[in-house]
Amino acid sequence: MTLNVRRGFHEPAEKPRRFYKAVTVEPGPEGFEIRLDARTVRTPKGGKLALPTRALAEQVAEEWARQGEMIELAEMHVMRLANTALEAVPAAREATADQVAQYAGSDLVCYYAEDPAALVERQARAWEPLLEWSAAELGLSFHRVSGIIHREQPPETLAAVRELALGLDDFRLAGLAFGSALYGSTVLALAVLKGRLAAEAAFDLCRIDEGFQEEKWGIDAEAAERTERLRGEAAMLGRWFEGLDAD
Numbered sequence: 001m002t003l004n005v006r007r008g009f010h011e012p013a014e015k016p017r018r019f020y021k022a023v024t025v026e027p028g029p030e031g032f033e034i035r036l037d038a039r040t041v042r043t044p045k046g047g048k049l050a051l052p053t054r055a056l057a058e059q060v061a062e063e064w065a066r067q068g069e070m071i072e073l074a075e076m077h078v079m080r081l082a083n084t085a086l087e088a089v090p091a092a093r094e095a096t097a098d099q100v101a102q103y104a105g106s107d108l109v110c111y112y113a114e115d116p117a118a119l120v121e122r123q124a125r126a127w128e129p130l131l132e133w134s135a136a137e138l139g140l141s142f143h144r145v146s147g148i149i150h151r152e153q154p155p156e157t158l159a160a161v162r163e164l165a166l167g168l169d170d171f172r173l174a175g176l177a178f179g180s181a182l183y184g185s186t187v188l189a190l191a192v193l194k195g196r197l198a199a200e201a202a203f204d205l206c207r208i209d210e211g212f213q214e215e216k217w218g219i220d221a222e223a224a225e226r227t228e229r230l231r232g233e234a235a236m237l238g239r240w241f242e243g244l245d246a247d
Contacts, residue, residue, distance in 0.1 A: 016071040023065040025057045031059035035065060043083050051082060052171060055246035059239055077236040085174035096177050097165035104161040104186035105153050107142060108206055114147045119212045126205050131198060134187050138164065142187070161186060175240050182206075182233060192241060198239030203231055 020036035027033075031050030034041040041049040041064070051057040056078070063076040073080070089096055109127040110133060113119045135142040140160055145151045166174055172193065179189030179199075183206040191197040197205070204211070207227070 001215065001228055013074060018067050018069055019066075022236060025061050025189075027054075031110075034061050034064060041079075041218045042227055043087050045087050047086065048076040049079075049082060052169075053243055053246050055164065056082070056171075056240070056243035059243050077233055078240060081174055081178060081236075081240060084178075085148075087112070087178075089170040089174050093166060093170070093173065096173055097162045100165040100173075100177055100180050100186055101158045101162040103184065103189075104140075104142075104178040105158055106150060107153070107187050108184040110142050110153070111145045111148065115211065119209065123208055124214065126208055130187055130191055134190065137196075138192070140187075140190075142166075164190075172241070173235060175201050177242075179237050182237065183229065192237060195241075199234045199236075199241075202232060203234035 006161075020039070022035075022037055024035045025032050028048065028050055030048060031052050032054045033048055033050055041060070049060070051060065058182050059078045060076075060082055063079050066075075070233055073246055108132055110181050112123050112127075130237055131142055131144070134142065138160075140158060143151055165176060168176060176186075176189050176193055178200075179192055180186040183202055184187055185202075185206055188197065188202040192199045192202050210227075
């Protein structure tokens with residue numbers, strides 16, 4: 001399994017002390033590398049952290065440059081997703097594609113509320129255009145469900161999702177898998193990957209039910225903090241795909 005949480009990263013228990021002053025991006029034989037003073041950043045398994053575009057490498061470099069006295073690994077989302085793309089995905093492409101297909105099999109945007117009518121209408125306005133887009137542009141047809149009882153999606157749709165995922169390079173596949181878990185929706189993650197939706201807009205669409213409840217009952221401070229953290233991860237995902245598409 002490429003990612004081990006449904007929505008967002010785990011926070012590491014230990015925080016190493018900052019040991020460098022300057023952060024630079026340099027071209028290397030395998031891609032763009034990040035240098036901490038004279039040291040090349042390494043992956044957890046010891047390989048060079050080499051990114052396919054300078055824009056993506058600059059995002060990682062910015063995370064290293066922002067660190068204070070202690071290195072906050074929990075805030076280095078691009079770095080950690082890059083490690084996933086470089087080390088976890090290549091060894092588990094089939095399993096990662098299976099994960100993406102599993103989220104499609106219970107995709108959040110296919111499960112409409114039974115009531116109240118105002119919520120159902122809000123979900124339909126937001127989600128139906130995306131389901132129509134996925135059918136027209138990607139050839140992915142999904143069953144709509146009213147209520148929370150699981151309904152199997154068409155096997156040919158899930159097979160097509162899997163093949164689409166396997167057709168991506170490791171960096172885009174890592175992003176798609178992360179987005180599917182973050183949103184609880186492969187449709188939303190695909191819409192971000194394909195440029196159909198901005199990443200933060202997709203995050204709002206995966207929270208329609210929660211937002212509706214917050215309007216009715218108010219916002220809990222702890223829940224609000226978690227929402228903002230996840231929104232930040234969605235924003236990172238948008239920058240990730242933009243960085244991959246940059247020249």
